[in-house]
Amino acid sequence: LEQLHHHALGCIPIIDEQGTPVGILTERDVIRISWQRTDSYHTRLRKVMSHPVNTVSDQTSLPEVISILRRHNIRRLVVTDENGRMTGLLTETDLLKGLHSKYSRMLRKIISDQDRQLRETRKKLNEQAILHSLLESAPNTGIAATDMNLRILYFNPVAARIYGYKVEDVIGRTVHEFHILNHIPAERLDKAIQIIREKGFYEYSTQREENGQTNHFEFRASAIHDPQGEMIGYMLLAQDITRRKKVELALQ
Numbered sequence: 001l002e003q004l005h006h007h008a009l010g011c012i013p014i015i016d017e018q019g020t021p022v023g024i025l026t027e028r029d030v031i032r033i034s035w036q037r038t039d040s041y042h043t044r045l046r047k048v049m050s051h052p053v054n055t056v057s058d059q060t061s062l063p064e065v066i067s068i069l070r071r072h073n074i075r076r077l078v079v080t081d082e083n084g085r086m087t088g089l090l091t092e093t094d095l096l097k098g099l100h101s102k103y104s105r106m107l108r109k110i111i112s113d114q115d116r117q118l119r120e121t122r123k124k125l126n127e128q129a130i131l132h133s134l135l136e137s138a139p140n141t142g143i144a145a146t147d148m149n150l151r152i153l154y155f156n157p158v159a160a161r162i163y164g165y166k167v168e169d170v171i172g173r174t175v176h177e178f179h180i181l182n183h184i185p186a187e188r189l190d191k192a193i194q195i196i197r198e199k200g201f202y203e204y205s206t207q208r209e210e211n212g213q214t215n216h217f218e219f220r221a222s223a224i225h226d227p228q229g230e231m232i233g234y235m236l237l238a239q240d241i242t243r244r245k246k247v248e249l250a251l252q
Contacts, residue, residue, distance in 0.1 A: 011024055011025060011026040011027065011076060011089070011091075012024070012025045013053070013078050013086060013089055014046075014049050015085075015086050018085065019085035019086055020080075020084050020085060020086070021053040021055060021078045021080065021086045022046075022049075022051060022053065023046065023049035023050060023051035023052075023053060024049060024050050024051070024053050024076075024078065025048065025049050025050070026050055026076075027243050027244065027246075027247040028050070028243075029048055029049065029050055030247050053078050054068070054072060054074055054076075054077050054078065055077065055078045055079070055080050055084075056068060056077045056078070056079055056080070056090070057079075057080060057081075057082070058079050058080065058081055058087050058088070059082075065077065065090065069092065075091060075092040075140070076089060076090065076091040076092065077089075077090045077091075078090075092140065092141070140158065140239055140240050141158055141237060141238065141239055142156060142158040142159030142160075142161070142162045142163070142236075142237070142238035142239070143155075143156045143158070143159060143235070143236070143237055143238075144156070144159050144170075144235070144236040144238075145224070145233060145234070145235045145236075146174075146175060146233055146234045146235075146236075147232070147233045148231070148232060148233055148234075149174065150174045150175040150176060150234065151172065151173070151174050152170050152171055152172065152173055152174065152175065153171070153233075154171075155167050155170045155171055158238070159236075159238055162217060162238050162240060163178075163238075165178075175189065176189070192204075192221060193234075196221055196222065196223050196234065197223070197231070200222060200223055201220055201221065201222040201223070202220070202221045202222075203218070203219065203220045203221075204218075204219050205217060205218045205219065205241075206219070213242075214242075215240065215242045216240070216241045216242045216244075216245045217238060217239065217240055217241065217242075218238070218239050218241050219236060219237070219238050219239075220236070220237045221234060221235070221236045221237075222234070222235050222236075222237075223235075
């Protein structure tokens with residue numbers, strides 16, 4: 001538990017003497033231990049770990065990994081070699097970080113097409129089957145993309161859930177409109193844009209009360225550049241980190 005807290009880990013895989021994964025200690029397990037008031041100092045991992053472990057070969061393709069995560073509604077997979085020994089851990093966050101540049105490359109093709117109407121731009125987005133699969137693969141990640149005028153061109157279902165809007169009510173409108181609706185000072189958006197232009201990204205977090213529960217969210221806004229390095233739009237990644245906050249609270 002100390003390792004989870006100290007290193008801000010979401011889980012710790014458990015292996016036997018041969019290096020074969022036999023279980024995993026996750027955020028959910030930590031919360032369950034806290035609720036059950038288990039004596040953590042005298043409890044062995046085998047008593048509280050989750051098992052069996054969801055594993056995947058290190059030769060598995062990315063589309064297959066995404067399919068497994070979605071089919072089993074899980075957020076992490078233990079990676080094994082041909083002998084079944086653990087070689088790594090692949091999480092939803094790893095996928096998100098690794099695919100960030102792919103999002104940018106594919107989204108900038110859409111945004112840079114200045115001569116087409118918004119409908120055509122959205123059609124092109126929908127025709128990108130691979131992009132669609134990647135954008136939908138992380139069930140806890142909201143993704144949005146805008147042009148340089150902050151007109152929203154893409155808004156996935158998770159982003160809609162986090163912000164409380166329907167996708168069809170957002171596409172084509174500007175970020176400014178929603179800031180005005182929610183009484184957010186214009187200076188805050190101006191500051192964020194300035195930081196993005198200077199650093200390339202802007203990170204922030206918020207919390208919201210819903211149904212008597214405090215939900216926590218993290219956001220990362222970044223610039224989208226064309227092949228020549230010119231900035232042509234913005235991308236926002238949003239994650240619900242409420243479960244992680246509960247784990248941190250349980251470990252305190």
